[in-house]
Amino acid sequence: MEVSQAMTGWAADAPPTFLSTASRLDLSAAERFEAEAMPHLNDLFRTALRLTGERGNAEDVMQEVYLQAWRSFDRFESGTNCRAWLYKILFHCVSHHRRKWFRFPLLKETEEFLEANLLAPAPVAEHVTDGEILKALDEIPAEFRSVVLLVDVEEFAYKEVAGILSIPIGTVMSRLSRGRALLRKRLAEVASAYGIGKTVPKDN
Amino acid sequence: MTNTKFGEQACRQVLARLDSYIDNELLTESSLDLVEHFERCTACTREAQERRKARTRLQNAVRGAYVPAGLEERVRDRLRQSQQPHAKKFYPMAIAATLAVCLGSLLTYQAIYRFGALRATTASQQSYIAAISGQVATVIRVGLGDHLHCAVIRQRSNAAIRGIDKLPAQYKQLIPMVHQYVPADLPLSVAHECSFQGRKFIHLTFRNGRSLLSLVIARRQAGESLGATSLLSQSGVPIYTAGVQQFQVAAFESRDFLVYTVSDLPHQKNLAVMIALAPTLRNLLDQMGA
Numbered sequence: 001m002e003v004s005q006a007m008t009g010w011a012a013d014a015p016p017t018f019l020s021t022a023s024r025l026d027l028s029a030a031e032r033f034e035a036e037a038m039p040h041l042n043d044l045f046r047t048a049l050r051l052t053g054e055r056g057n058a059e060d061v062m063q064e065v066y067l068q069a070w071r072s073f074d075r076f077e078s079g080t081n082c083r084a085w086l087y088k089i090l091f092h093c094v095s096h097h098r099r100k101w102f103r104f105p106l107l108k109e110t111e112e113f114l115e116a117n118l119l120a121p122a123p124v125a126e127h128v129t130d131g132e133i134l135k136a137l138d139e140i141p142a143e144f145r146s147v148v149l150l151v152d153v154e155e156f157a158y159k160e161v162a163g164i165l166s167i168p169i170g171t172v173m174s175r176l177s178r179g180r181a182l183l184r185k186r187l188a189e190v191a192s193a194y195g196i197g198k199t200v201p202k203d204n
Numbered sequence: 205m206t207n208t209k210f211g212e213q214a215c216r217q218v219l220a221r222l223d224s225y226i227d228n229e230l231l232t233e234s235s236l237d238l239v240e241h242f243e244r245c246t247a248c249t250r251e252a253q254e255r256r257k258a259r260t261r262l263q264n265a266v267r268g269a270y271v272p273a274g275l276e277e278r279v280r281d282r283l284r285q286s287q288q289p290h291a292k293k294f295y296p297m298a299i300a301a302t303l304a305v306c307l308g309s310l311l312t313y314q315a316i317y318r319f320g321a322l323r324a325t326t327a328s329q330q331s332y333i334a335a336i337s338g339q340v341a342t343v344i345r346v347g348l349g350d351h352l353h354c355a356v357i358r359q360r361s362n363a364a365i366r367g368i369d370k371l372p373a374q375y376k377q378l379i380p381m382v383h384q385y386v387p388a389d390l391p392l393s394v395a396h397e398c399s400f401q402g403r404k405f406i407h408l409t410f411r412n413g414r415s416l417l418s419l420v421i422a423r424r425q426a427g428e429s430l431g432a433t434s435l436l437s438q439s440g441v442p443i444y445t446a447g448v449q450q451f452q453v454a455a456f457e458s459r460d461f462l463v464y465t466v467s468d469l470p471h472q473k474n475l476a477v478m479i480a481l482a483p484t485l486r487n488l489l490d491q492m493g494a
Contacts, residue, residue, distance in 0.1 A: 033283075035445040035475075038431045039341040039455070041279065042271045049269055059275060066279045067286055081339045081448060124258045130265035137262065151227060152259045153266045155338035158229050177223045184258055 033073050036082045037066065043083075044090055047149055051094050053138055064093045084156065088164045091146065124184060125191035136186035144179030151176055214241060218248050226255050228331030235328075267342065268427075276431050329357050339448040343430055346403070347464025348446075348453050351418040353400040355409045355466075359393075370396035374492060375406050375421075381488065382419060385480040386410050387473075390417055417467035417477065421489070423460060430457045441482035447471055454478035458489045 044065060048058040068089050069076075076085055124133075137145060150161045151172075158176075162169045218241050224230050225238050242249045333352045337345045359365050368379065379395060386392075390410040398407050406421040430444045446453045452474040455464045463485060465478045 035443060035454075036447075038276065039344055039444045039446065041276055041431060042427075042429070043342050045271050045275060046266055046269050050266060055272070059272070059278070062275065063279055063282050067282060070283050070286065082446065083339055083341060124254070124261055128261075130261075130268055133261055133265040134269070137266070148262070149266065153263050155334060157335055157338060158224075158227070160338070173224065176227075180223065180255070180258065183262070187258075 029073060033070055036076075037069055037073075037086060040083055040086050041066075043154060044086060047087070047154065048090060048094065050134070050137060050145065050149055051090075051142065057097075061090070061093050061097065065090045068093065084160050084164055087150070087154070087156070091164055124187050128187055128191055132190050133187065136183055136190060139186060140179060140182045144175050144182060147172055147175040148179040148183065152180070215245060215248055218245075219251065222248075222252055222255060226252060226259070228334055232328065271427070329353075332357075336448055336451065340446040340453065343428055343462070344444070344446045344453055344455060344464075346422055346428075346462060347418075347420040347455060348448070348451065348466055350398065350400045350403075350405045350407060350420050350422070351451070351464070351466035354398045354405075354407055355394075355411075355416055355418045358398075359409060365396070366394060368392065368395035371406070372397055377488070378406070378408065378419075378485075381484060382408060382481065385484075386417065386419075386477055390415060415467065415469055417465060417469060417474070419481075420464040420466060422462050424457060424462050428462065430455055430462070441486055443475070443478055443482060445471070445475055456482050456486065458486045461489050463489070 041062070045058060045062055048061045048065075049055060052058045052061060065086065069086055076082065137148070140148075146165060147161060150156045150164060151158070156164065158169050158172050161172045165172070167175075218238055221230060221234065221238065225235060230238070242252065333349055336352060337349050340348055354365075371379075375395075375397075379392065383392065390412055392408065393411040394407070394409040396407060398405050403422060408419040410417040410419075431442070441456050444455050446455075450468045451466060452469060452471045453464055453466050454475045454477070455462065456478065457463070463482075465474055465481070467474045467477075469477075
């Protein structure tokens with residue numbers, strides 16, 4: 001369609017003015033929930049997938065997260081941080097389901113580790129595939145994986161992560177350093193297993 | 205940091221803070237200490253680059269995972285079957301979550317202002333944008349990020365970015381159309397094409413002494429979706445919203461584009477602009493994209 005025709009079309013429609021729309025803006029809870037919570041669905045699903053390791057489980061958890069969020073939505077204030085609120089509910093649901101994930105023997109978060117972490121691990125080789133990165137991530141213990149996902153992928157601040165996981169900020173920092181180092185160590189193993197420069201097409 | 209700025213001991217201290225540094229979680233002085241060290245130490249510089257690269261690879265890998273097409277609808281069906289939220293019931297979990305989130309936002313806000321991000325270096329501007337954007341969904345971040353980068357920071361510090369002549373010709377028709385729907389007390393200040401984080405935007409800025417509103421349009425990339433069937437669609441176009449600190453975002457998607465209004469107006473007012481604008485703008489963009 002020609003642009004000039006399109007312009008005529010709009011005028012004929014007598015579009016709502018700013019003020020007439022504003023006066024109609026009395027949104028129901030359902031409308032607010034849709035508008036604020038639904039855009040987070042893809043991000044939450046991808047995190048749930050990495051936490052549960054399986055698509056069916058991740059879907060089930062998502063159903064539960066949104067149901068619980070909806071039931072308590074009257075306590076959520078519009079225009080505040082919906083994302084962190086939903087992530088807090090996600091981690092609550094996941095840990096409720098699979099308490100055993102969080103019963104991994106706690107690796108010692110001490111200077112002993114910090115010392116080891118100072119030795120820079122090998123760089124992530126270019127030919128490592130996304131699938132291999134995901135596999136390596138899925139293999140590191142859940143408490144480290146959670147923090148790495150929240151900081152590296154979802155880009156939450158340390159303080160927000162502390163709030164979402166209900167752990168002290170110092171613990172966020174130590175788990176993050178250790179999680180990143182574990183991830184790179186695994187990826188270095190993958191890279192050396194294939195030999196330098198060999199490309200292995202494999203994706204998840 | 206101690207006086208030991210170089211040598212093996214210094215590298216150990218830098219490496220111990222490197223994660224906090226690349227996450228923009230250090231105070232300005234500490235960051236500057238590290239930057240000074242990097243100027244003389246290629247090993248630590250390389251390590252910082254490697255960690256950033258590892259983070260980017262991980263982001264791409266996780267975000268590249270396929271999200272089942274029907275998931276949104278299945279979640280919505282389940283919600284429809286459930287009861288409306290009941291005000292009298294007690295949800296300790298939800299209360300705890302809300303409190304934690306409020307506290308977190310407050311602390312972030314204070315941290316940013318202590319940081320003086322708006323006045324300072326590129327690095328601190330990036331950390332300012334990251335701290336705010338991190339609080340909204342990835343797909344909302346696209347528009348919010350460009351508003352912060354271009355309208356809030358760049359245009360403020362650079363008076364040369366004014367006027368509407370930098371707008372590609374095919375988008376010029378947006379201007380008279382958009383004018384109908386934006387409140388008359390917010391005059392058009394800038395209309396141009398800009399880029400942020402490797403992505404191009406059509407960006408219209410409306411500004412008066414008190415308020416700032418951006419209309420941001422970006423081409424959709426593979427897998428990017430706000431969700432296509434929001435209930436908030438009186439005007440026929442599903443609209444999604446987010447709020448973080450003083451910024452309010454409303455967004456919709458067309459076949460080829462993601463469209464955002466981002467402003468420091470009240471939530472309802474920002475949303476009202478988008479609701480009024482969306483049907484006509486979506487039609488126009490569909491015609492242009494064809």
